[in-house]
Amino acid sequence: MKLPSFKVQILVIIALLLLISGYITHAFFINSFRDYEKDMNSFDLYNKTHNFYLDNKDVIDKEEMRDILQSINQSELTTYLFERRMTQISASYLIVSSIIFFLIFFVLLHVLSRPLIRLRKATKKVRAGDLNVRVKENRISPINHLIVSFNEMVKELEANRDKLLKAEKDMMWREMAQVVAHEIKNPLTPLQLSIERLEIKYEKCDNENFNKTFAESLSVIHEEIDNLKHLVQEFSRFARMPSSNYEFYDIHSQVQEIIKPYKESANIYLEIKNSLPKFYGDKLQIKQVFVNLLQNAMDALDKNGKIFVKLNYEDNKFMFTIRDTGKGLSKQEKSEIFRPYYTTKEKGTGLGLAIVRRIIKQHQGEIEVNSKKGAGTVFVLTFTEHDKKLFNDNQD
Amino acid sequence: MFSTISKSIATIAVAIGALLQTNLSPVFNEVQIDYTYDKLICSAKLKECFNSDLDKILISGEKIRIVYLIQILDKEKEVVAEKKFFHEMSYDLIDKKFVLFLSEKEKYEIFLQLEEVKNRFTTLQSIIISKDLQDIESDNFFVILIAKLTPIYMDSLGKEFDLLKYWNNKPAKFFSNRLELKEITR
Numbered sequence: 001m002k003l004p005s006f007k008v009q010i011l012v013i014i015a016l017l018l019l020i021s022g023y024i025t026h027a028f029f030i031n032s033f034r035d036y037e038k039d040m041n042s043f044d045l046y047n048k049t050h051n052f053y054l055d056n057k058d059v060i061d062k063e064e065m066r067d068i069l070q071s072i073n074q075s076e077l078t079t080y081l082f083e084r085r086m087t088q089i090s091a092s093y094l095i096v097s098s099i100i101f102f103l104i105f106f107v108l109l110h111v112l113s114r115p116l117i118r119l120r121k122a123t124k125k126v127r128a129g130d131l132n133v134r135v136k137e138n139r140i141s142p143i144n145h146l147i148v149s150f151n152e153m154v155k156e157l158e159a160n161r162d163k164l165l166k167a168e169k170d171m172m173w174r175e176m177a178q179v180v181a182h183e184i185k186n187p188l189t190p191l192q193l194s195i196e197r198l199e200i201k202y203e204k205c206d207n208e209n210f211n212k213t214f215a216e217s218l219s220v221i222h223e224e225i226d227n228l229k230h231l232v233q234e235f236s237r238f239a240r241m242p243s244s245n246y247e248f249y250d251i252h253s254q255v256q257e258i259i260k261p262y263k264e265s266a267n268i269y270l271e272i273k274n275s276l277p278k279f280y281g282d283k284l285q286i287k288q289v290f291v292n293l294l295q296n297a298m299d300a301l302d303k304n305g306k307i308f309v310k311l312n313y314e315d316n317k318f319m320f321t322i323r324d325t326g327k328g329l330s331k332q333e334k335s336e337i338f339r340p341y342y343t344t345k346e347k348g349t350g351l352g353l354a355i356v357r358r359i360i361k362q363h364q365g366e367i368e369v370n371s372k373k374g375a376g377t378v379f380v381l382t383f384t385e386h387d388k389k390l391f392n393d394n395q396d
Numbered sequence: 397m398f399s400t401i402s403k404s405i406a407t408i409a410v411a412i413g414a415l416l417q418t419n420l421s422p423v424f425n426e427v428q429i430d431y432t433y434d435k436l437i438c439s440a441k442l443k444e445c446f447n448s449d450l451d452k453i454l455i456s457g458e459k460i461r462i463v464y465l466i467q468i469l470d471k472e473k474e475v476v477a478e479k480k481f482f483h484e485m486s487y488d489l490i491d492k493k494f495v496l497f498l499s500e501k502e503k504y505e506i507f508l509q510l511e512e513v514k515n516r517f518t519t520l521q522s523i524i525i526s527k528d529l530q531d532i533e534s535d536n537f538f539v540i541l542i543a544k545l546t547p548i549y550m551d552s553l554g555k556e557f558d559l560l561k562y563w564n565n566k567p568a569k570f571f572s573n574r575l576e577l578k579e580i581t582r
Binding site: 069 | 453458
């Protein structure tokens, strides 16, 4: 059974208190005096005395009787006026108590609900990723201990997040350092060998062979230098993400534009489910995501392969799916594809999907991959519509 | 249980009704001022001056008095003439009749019905103010009527009971517009 709201509960309590006040007033004030008045009237003293006078008016002095009747009437009048006065006092009591009850109601509402509203707002911010938020503590608030616990919890979360980020960063840099060292070491060997070969040929002064070897060695050196250059470029791209520029825009048109050039060399099908509202994000970064995922899908396809791109909006969520019918991924590959410098391609840098994941994370989104060797791969991107302000704050 | 709740609600309603019951604000109605043979004649009716409590007091046998004051003011609003008189009524508890004394006429009138006596009690009938208004400069003047309930002494309370509280503790007042003699001369 659904309980009525807090306000309704308090109002019901106040209504009950008022009823009790009314009952007390009735029982102890008005009723008592009415009973007393009724008792007095039941004597019917005036009429009885008057009748007695009429029966014996020859022997009773009229003026004396007038005084007696006046006294009786006066006493009845006093009772009546007193009862009227008590009714008014009761009314004042009821009105004053009502005002007090309502004051208590509003004070309670204020004392209880304001910190609750603050807590709710803070929880929302925490949910959006803002761990700097704190709720103002108020010692007289009955939920102050809850506020204190909340603040401590957020503080701990913030500390843990910072530690985690630091650890993740350290780990990433170590991993990257290893990979970069490895990648740089690879071209160094052919470079070294080529130079050694040139030295040997030069010492032997065998012009014919030297010219041939010189040309070959130069070619290897150029190629390896190009590889190193490409590696360094990709590395700096990954290391330096450009600043974000968030806006509302039509993602449907954007995706149509992106897939246009790919359609010439592959079977790409675009499907829109439900009408899409404006998407809030960085246009360039989202383009990079789609380009990377489409390029990966293209690379995985055989001659008759197909790519299905699906855009959907449901329950305040954007859901984008890129499915290919390519060679798919093994369990091992699936678990590592987002790791920087991990690649299954001959000439890949292994940074594409790492960049994709980073962009999606920055957009408060999620990326999921489903794949089976030989059965194709599906990437599912989900973006929940957040409070835009918090969303923006979170990017800073 | 149900009767308790209904009694409680009824009590709240009665109590609040009693508190919200506004006190009376009597007013002079049907005011007529004429000037005839060098005399100012004033008639008026006091309205909205009784409630159930006052009715109860009227039939208690106490002597209830309304003091009336009629004043004539010149254009500077200085009092140039006035007449003070009263109406006093009481209920004869033995003969069960109302006796009304009109001091301006120095006569008693007898009534059997409360409504009749109340009507006469609050009526100013051709009250004559002897004043030669020709003296008033530029013939412009004002008339003020004032009525006030006086306190009664109640033996049972052992003190005075101020009836004027039923009139918001204010006497009933009427201020005429600026009057010109030729307009009201008959």
